[in-house]
Amino acid sequence: MFDVIVLGGGPAGVTAALRARELGAQVALVERGVLGGTCTNDGCVPTRVLAKAARLMRDTESYAQYGLTGERPTLDFARLLGRTQDIIYGIHEKKQLLDHLGDAGVEVFTKSGSASFIDAHRLKLSASDDVLEGDKFIICVGGHARRLPFPGAELTLTHSDVWSLQKLPRRVAVVGAAATGCQLASIFNDFGSEVTLLELAPRILPGEDSAVSAVVAESFRRHGQQVLTGIGGVESITQANGTLHLHYKHDDAVQTLEVDAVVLAVGWPGNIEALQLENAGVKTERGYVQVDDALRSSAPNIYAAGDITGRMMLVQSASLDARIAAENAVLGSSESYQHRIVPHGGFTDPEYGSVGLTEEQARAQEAVHVAVVQYDETDRAIIDGHTEGLCKLIVSQKTQQVIGAHVVGEQALEVIQMVAAGMASGITVQTLANLELAYPTYAAIVGLAARRILRDTGAAEPAAQWRNLSRRVTVEWERRGRD
Numbered sequence: 001m002f003d004v005i006v007l008g009g010g011p012a013g014v015t016a017a018l019r020a021r022e023l024g025a026q027v028a029l030v031e032r033g034v035l036g037g038t039c040t041n042d043g044c045v046p047t048r049v050l051a052k053a054a055r056l057m058r059d060t061e062s063y064a065q066y067g068l069t070g071e072r073p074t075l076d077f078a079r080l081l082g083r084t085q086d087i088i089y090g091i092h093e094k095k096q097l098l099d100h101l102g103d104a105g106v107e108v109f110t111k112s113g114s115a116s117f118i119d120a121h122r123l124k125l126s127a128s129d130d131v132l133e134g135d136k137f138i139i140c141v142g143g144h145a146r147r148l149p150f151p152g153a154e155l156t157l158t159h160s161d162v163w164s165l166q167k168l169p170r171r172v173a174v175v176g177a178a179a180t181g182c183q184l185a186s187i188f189n190d191f192g193s194e195v196t197l198l199e200l201a202p203r204i205l206p207g208e209d210s211a212v213s214a215v216v217a218e219s220f221r222r223h224g225q226q227v228l229t230g231i232g233g234v235e236s237i238t239q240a241n242g243t244l245h246l247h248y249k250h251d252d253a254v255q256t257l258e259v260d261a262v263v264l265a266v267g268w269p270g271n272i273e274a275l276q277l278e279n280a281g282v283k284t285e286r287g288y289v290q291v292d293d294a295l296r297s298s299a300p301n302i303y304a305a306g307d308i309t310g311r312m313m314l315v316q317s318a319s320l321d322a323r324i325a326a327e328n329a330v331l332g333s334s335e336s337y338q339h340r341i342v343p344h345g346g347f348t349d350p351e352y353g354s355v356g357l358t359e360e361q362a363r364a365q366e367a368v369h370v371a372v373v374q375y376d377e378t379d380r381a382i383i384d385g386h387t388e389g390l391c392k393l394i395v396s397q398k399t400q401q402v403i404g405a406h407v408v409g410e411q412a413l414e415v416i417q418m419v420a421a422g423m424a425s426g427i428t429v430q431t432l433a434n435l436e437l438a439y440p441t442y443a444a445i446v447g448l449a450a451r452r453i454l455r456d457t458g459a460a461e462p463a464a465q466w467r468n469l470s471r472r473v474t475v476e477w478e479r480r481g482r483d
């Protein structure tokens, strides 16, 4: 009998098991396949490797501007996929999860096959028919790419199939323009495929601030992608002579696209099917395990963390929830947490990063100040030739605190981390405006945005003569003429 049995060996499961063990519990971890989860084996790591290669490809366009001459490199796709697997292996080598868990005293069952509940205290492992008994359970089994039930859906790929493609498809349709779809579309485009990105919502990245969607969509189009938003849905896919015909609804008519590959990126439901949760009294909701803010399921001894809860499907959030779930399970506490300040984004070209409320959400909630600064207002963007992008900063009028930031452009995710750290400690726009951010950096754009808010709101009140100048002049070292 274990004190705690953790299901799933991704970021949530590994963190939950280690924390429960650290608190003195006897812990087992059950993983149907290999440790590492979607994050290492099938998601963040391989996507990031391809994004890096895509970036290198795009960078070659500017070599000549920096005096670098010679043949432009071409892509060896098979070699890149080999490199992707090598890096996944390298991450496993670095982490040594099996040894690490073993050294910590966690009993690990890998390649267990799907685990399923016999009742609220017993778990069956399908590969061996072993039955494990536990006092508490933490379900961390993640999710999977949704498949759609239209005719010909079997001809489609998901992101998981991309890592083993035989060759780079010349023409690709990516269905679904949230984070995964946009990243894949961007990568294929940089590799030279003809890409069509299709999305039901009126804009790509529909969960992000509208400014982020607009800049990314505009850039995609400028680099040759076809971006189709507001489609009525995919009707079917047929195949003739090796070409796929993707039939989709747009403006009440059925349109057809001819492509070599269709990649679906249309959602991420939880891996609930195999678990037989009803045997343990665990309720589900919209395809995820239903939990409260203390990560408790409807069964008193069963907790869940990570993607399987459908709360916030990111590695950092999975790990944090897992720590809290483990503490509550072992200590009997009911610490609760809501994900409010979560820096996140995508490695598209250009990259984007966001934290806090979008402008629309913020305005629906309270009166706000908003400033938008274009990337080409910073010296660093000019130096590097990465002038595309913007930073939007959203500040509460009442508290003067930063409540949202959205950045598109070079190193956007790194920039947004800094704002997130400030937000977590309640930073005001005045403090941000006076922060001596290093020069020349991309992050300095946040300081520019903060000072713009102070100027626009009269907090940095200029003298009358200055106000009456024929054109606006700002007191900024990093300024662009004729704002």
Ligand SMILES: Cc1cc2nc3c(=O)[nH]c(=O)nc-3n(C[C@H](O)[C@H](O)[C@H](O)COP(=O)(O)OP(=O)(O)OC[C@H]3O[C@@H](n4cnc5c(N)ncnc54)[C@H](O)[C@@H]3O)c2cc1C
Pocket: 007, 008, 009, 010, 011, 012, 013, 030, 031, 032, 033, 034, 035, 036, 037, 038, 039, 040, 042, 043, 044, 045, 047, 112, 113, 114, 115, 116, 140, 141, 142, 143, 159, 180, 271, 274, 275, 305, 306, 307, 308, 312, 313, 314, 315, 316, 318
């Ligand atoms: C293409 C892509 C790119 C992504 N990029 C990023 C990124 O850049 N940054 C980021 O933060 N997030 C990213 N994500 C999301 C991130 O991968 C997930 O949020 C994270 O892996 C969730 O961790 P988890 O432990 O909850 O689930 P997972 O990592 O999915 O782990 C779940 C584990 O449970 C196992 N399992 C499933 N069912 C059972 C069962 N019945 N019995 C036993 N074991 C079972 C699975 O085999 C798996 O190993 C990306 C996702 C995708 C798909």
